Amino acid sequence: MIEGLYEAHLPVSNLKKSIEFYEGLGLELSHIHEDRLAFFWIKKDHSWLGLWESDKAELEYHPSIRHVAFQVSLENLKHASGWLKERGYQPREAFGFGPHEPFVMAHDGMAHAKIHFNDLDGNSLELITKIANPNNVTARMYLSEWEKIHA
Missing domain, CATH: 3.10.180 (2,3-Dihydroxybiphenyl 1,2-Dioxygenase; domain 1)
Incomplete structure (x- = not known):
């Protein structure tokens, strides 16, 4: 049934700066939604990463989230x-x-x-x-x- 991970999401405090950061890693920006959510292809047409601009980006780190x-x-x-x-x-x-x-x-x-x-x-x-x-x-x-x- 499950064949892999399609997407993961992270909170960010500044979407514009985060877009530059992830583009610098070589990820391709797929699209931006409502100026607060950006999707990057990790592997084109296979898996992506969503970045959500939020005032909650400073959550205490835990590897599960x-x-x-x-x-x-x-x-x-x-x-x-x-x-x-x-x-x-x-x-x-x-x-x-x-x-x-x-x-x-x-x-x-x-x-x-x-x-x-x-x-x-x-x-x-x-x-x-x-x-x-x-x-x-x-x-x-x-x-x-x-x-x-x-x-």
Whole structure:
């Protein structure tokens, strides 16, 4: 029945500035509705992100309400920290890992490599990719360490 996630929404305090921010990430603006809601294609005709201008954008952060993870390739993720910085975005610490490179969280035969950053309103954004875990490693480490173990 369910085939994937079609849309996610985030609150923002200034729609115009947020549009510039998300266009800077390479997302394509689909349309603006009533000057308070903007839709961006994450993957054209497949999934999108809605940004709602609101005076409630300063809700206390919790990953269940203010978090979006964008899927990227492993090769792109390896360069994500520099790519973000070149565009004026700052990767941030997450789960005890510094922002200088992606890290891996592995469990239950799965593994994901990722890096985190925030938008202008403190919404948590993530670039993430699933990676092979043939040895069923159940640890957290930087991606460079993971690659040494799995070389």
